[in-house]
Amino acid sequence: MSCVQKCDFLITLLVAHLLTSTTASQMVPALVIIDVQKCFLKGGNLAVTDGDAVINVINRIRTTWREVFKLVVLTKDWHCQHHVSFASSHEDYSPFSDITLRYNSQGQLCDDEGTNVPSTVTCSLDETTKAVEQKLWPDHCIANVTTGGASSEIAEGLVTTRTDIFVLKGDNCQRDSYSAVWDNGNFTVTKLPEILKSNHVTTVYLVGLALDYCVFETAMDIKQLGYETYVVRDATRAVAEDTGMSAVSTMRSAGVKVIMTADLNGLLSSRTETSFSRNSQATPSPVILLLSVSLIMAATLKL
Ligand SMILES: [Zn+2]
Numbered sequence: 001m002s003c004v005q006k007c008d009f010l011i012t013l014l015v016a017h018l019l020t021s022t023t024a025s026q027m028v029p030a031l032v033i034i035d036v037q038k039c040f041l042k043g044g045n046l047a048v049t050d051g052d053a054v055i056n057v058i059n060r061i062r063t064t065w066r067e068v069f070k071l072v073v074l075t076k077d078w079h080c081q082h083h084v085s086f087a088s089s090h091e092d093y094s095p096f097s098d099i100t101l102r103y104n105s106q107g108q109l110c111d112d113e114g115t116n117v118p119s120t121v122t123c124s125l126d127e128t129t130k131a132v133e134q135k136l137w138p139d140h141c142i143a144n145v146t147t148g149g150a151s152s153e154i155a156e157g158l159v160t161t162r163t164d165i166f167v168l169k170g171d172n173c174q175r176d177s178y179s180a181v182w183d184n185g186n187f188t189v190t191k192l193p194e195i196l197k198s199n200h201v202t203t204v205y206l207v208g209l210a211l212d213y214c215v216f217e218t219a220m221d222i223k224q225l226g227y228e229t230y231v232v233r234d235a236t237r238a239v240a241e242d243t244g245m246s247a248v249s250t251m252r253s254a255g256v257k258v259i260m261t262a263d264l265n266g267l268l269s270s271r272t273e274t275s276f277s278r279n280s281q282a283t284p285s286p287v288i289l290l291l292s293v294s295l296i297m298a299a300t301l302k303l
Contacts, residue, residue: 029268030201031069032192032222033058034180034208034215035077035169036158038151039140045149046140048210048237052155057235057261058207059159068268071199073165073192075180077141077214078152080173084109084117087136091116095138102129107187109174118173132185134176143171167192169214178213181221193225203228205264207235212243219256229256232264 036058038044041051062069079085087095091114102110102123107130109115110123123129141152154160167190169177177183180192196204204227206219215236223229231251238244248258259267 027203027228028071028199028201029068029203029205030071030073030196030199031061031065031205031207032180032218033072033074033158034206034218035075035141035210036155036208037076037141038153038155039077039142039149040209041155043149044140044151045138048239051209051237054208054235054237055155055157057232059157061205061207061232061235061261061264062159065264065268069205071165071195071201072161072163073167073180073195074154074160075167075169075192075208075214075218076152076154077177078143078168078171079141080118080171081139081142082116082118082173083139083142083170083176084115084174085134085137085170085176086139088139089116090114090136093136095136097136099134099136101132101134101185103132103174103185103187104129107175107185120174130185134184141170165195167195179217179221180214181218181225196222196225196227201227203230205230205232207232209237211236211238212247213239216247216251219251220254223251223254223256230267231256231258232261233258234260 036054039046040048062072082089084101087093087097090099093099093114102112104110104121104123105128108119108121109117110129111120139150142150143152145151146153167180169180169190170183171177172183172188175183175185175187177190180190182189204222206215206222206229208215211231211233215231219229219231231248233248238247252258
């Protein structure tokens with residue numbers, strides 16, 4: 001084989017490898033906006049302190065990175081009128097108190113005394129049941145309610161577009177769902193994992209309310225599903241400071257990256273321009289190095 005032939009062969013290999021490696025390292029990001037609904041904002045029955053402040057931050061992220069976040073998912077807490085998470089659905093319980101719920105093996109809520117949730121079932125004492133700890137909340141985010149403190153409407157002023165995808169959570173009357181993936185008893189999964197999978201998403205950026213409950217639980221589940229997971233801290237607010245700090249610590253331990261909006265410049269800019277990961281640009285692989293050396297040697301021998 002002449003040098004010209006060798007060079008052609010090596011160049012073909014090099015190009016093939018470059019194409020393969022860049023395709024494999026391509027990042028496909030999704031922005032998931034958790035529960036930015038009126039019930040969690042000023043005037044809402046479960047208003048998160050300073051929750052309204054996330055609206056402008058999220059809008060800015062959407063505007064700045066419009067070309068990067070082709071997929072934007074908005075979740076909605078979406079409860080029936082006598083939802084299991086409402087203190088009003090349990091006699092002698094007040095908002096923010098805790099209760100232990102029992103479910104049978106089919107995930108149906110047991111008919112424990114004083115519970116007014118619809119369609120509960122009788123669970124015999126010898127039946128195996130699953131206990132789920134539940135914090136009770138004021139009535140909030142009731143499905144299709146558009147006015148008053150329990151409104152489930154998306155916040156006025158939050159930018160949405162025609163292509164946004166909405167995912168409902170907590171829409172089973174007997175189960176609460178902090179996570180936008182699994183309900184609190186891990187009985188059922190939402191359509192979010194399928195949406196991420198079918199759009200070939202690799203990296204999920206989470207924003208919204210509240211940091212210490214729904215953002216936290218969603219981030220942990222998304223990470224567990226194998227996605228590179230980011231929480232944009234200044235685009236969230238917590239129900240309480242201590243639980244917010246605890247959530248951040250737990251997420252970081254689990255490998256979730258907790259960042260600020262300003263960090264998006266470094267994370268997304270280079271990927272926008274090239275569609276390739278920063279690592280693939282910065283560090284040539286051993287195969288590329290070997291082929292490059294071979295090309296130089298072949299050219300040298302010919303000379
Ligand atoms: Zn809820």
